[in-house]
Amino acid sequence: MSNIRGRPVKMLMILLGVIGLSYAAIQRPDYDDTPNPEFLNPSWMASIPDDRLLSEITMPGTHNAMALYGGVYAECQTWSLASQLKAGVRFLDIRVRHVNGNLTIHHGVSYQRAHFGDVLEGVADFLQEYPNETVLMRVKEEFSETYDIYGAVVDHIHRYAHWDLLWHSRLVPTMGEARGKLIILQDFPGPDLGMRYGSMDIADNWRVPTLLHVEEKWQSVYEHLEAAPAGNMAQIFLTYSSGAGVFAYPRAVAQRINAQLYDYLRAKTDLNQRLGIICMDFPAAPIIQMIIDFQLKEVTNRRQAFNPLSSKASLKYKISSLRKKMNKHFNINV
Numbered sequence: 001m002s003n004i005r006g007r008p009v010k011m012l013m014i015l016l017g018v019i020g021l022s023y024a025a026i027q028r029p030d031y032d033d034t035p036n037p038e039f040l041n042p043s044w045m046a047s048i049p050d051d052r053l054l055s056e057i058t059m060p061g062t063h064n065a066m067a068l069y070g071g072v073y074a075e076c077q078t079w080s081l082a083s084q085l086k087a088g089v090r091f092l093d094i095r096v097r098h099v100n101g102n103l104t105i106h107h108g109v110s111y112q113r114a115h116f117g118d119v120l121e122g123v124a125d126f127l128q129e130y131p132n133e134t135v136l137m138r139v140k141e142e143f144s145e146t147y148d149i150y151g152a153v154v155d156h157i158h159r160y161a162h163w164d165l166l167w168h169s170r171l172v173p174t175m176g177e178a179r180g181k182l183i184i185l186q187d188f189p190g191p192d193l194g195m196r197y198g199s200m201d202i203a204d205n206w207r208v209p210t211l212l213h214v215e216e217k218w219q220s221v222y223e224h225l226e227a228a229p230a231g232n233m234a235q236i237f238l239t240y241s242s243g244a245g246v247f248a249y250p251r252a253v254a255q256r257i258n259a260q261l262y263d264y265l266r267a268k269t270d271l272n273q274r275l276g277i278i279c280m281d282f283p284a285a286p287i288i289q290m291i292i293d294f295q296l297k298e299v300t301n302r303r304q305a306f307n308p309l310s311s312k313a314s315l316k317y318k319i320s321s322l323r324k325k326m327n328k329h330f331n332i333n334v
Contacts, residue, residue: 050176061091070110150190237276
């Protein structure tokens with residue numbers, strides 16, 4: 001009898017796993033696991049003012065950006081690195097395996113048929129072609145536990161890119177300072193190569209045991225995105241919409257979370273706000289464009305983000321400021 005009672009639960013778990021195993025390529029506005037983006041937007045940062053802090057910019061990113069191989073457990077993207085960058089992605093989550101000074105790209109046990117040198121060359125080539133852009137790159141050790149990849153990372157930068165390509169500071173740069181630069185978000189010990197990954201305000205609740213837990217995952221994404229516009233504008237906000245578990249593979253989670261993210265962004269009436277970096281599995285070109293469209297347009301709006309005011313209070317503040325300016329200029333009483 002105990003076996004019979006347990007059978008429905010077991011069958012449910014198997015069914016949730018099978019959902020992630022069988023798939024055909026899909027290209028929706030929110031989710032895309034086809035080989036190429038629907039359209040490209042390689043130079044969208046060119047229109048951002050030079051004095052804008054990078055922490056005030058909303059940008060799309062890819063989780064496990066080089067994880068194109070290994071089956072449903074490992075695959076998080078289907079576009080090449082070049083396609084991701086030209087589609088508008090500006091944050092890359094890169095995982096390296098360290099063996100005898102060599103850095104190969106891994107997602108867990110799955111070797112991704114790529115080398116850290118390939119990533120550096122790809123980013124350098126992109127920034128040479130589009131010097132108004134910048135690329136942020138989290139670098140993390142994966143499937144090795146040397147806890148000593150600093151020397152290898154430095155060696156690879158010298159061999160496959162060049163030292164001046166990097167932003168060499170922990171401080172958040174302005175857009176003008178960041179143009180043409182690779183900003184390493186250092187998620188490993190050692191002297192500073194760039195910014196520290198842990199300096200950001202991060203939401204990365206990646207564990208999604210089954211598809212029954214997708215709503216919990218979405219809630220964490222939603223709450224962090226809601227906090228971003230009023231959060232510390234000098235700190236980069238990073239929200240991972242990606243998630244996975246034994247019975248919820250990256251594709252299956254992304255198909256559900258990306259749809260909710262797309263609806264959330266589309267329902268926003270004010271595009272003029274900071275949402276930070278939104279890091280996704282299998283993003284589509286339309287949702288990437290939608291994220292790019294959330295940019296701060298004016299200095300006044302940036303100030304409001306520090307201390308949001310209601311529309312009525314904001315109007316009173318503007319009228320009061322205008323009166324003071326008029327009084328000072330014309331020396332009259334209103």
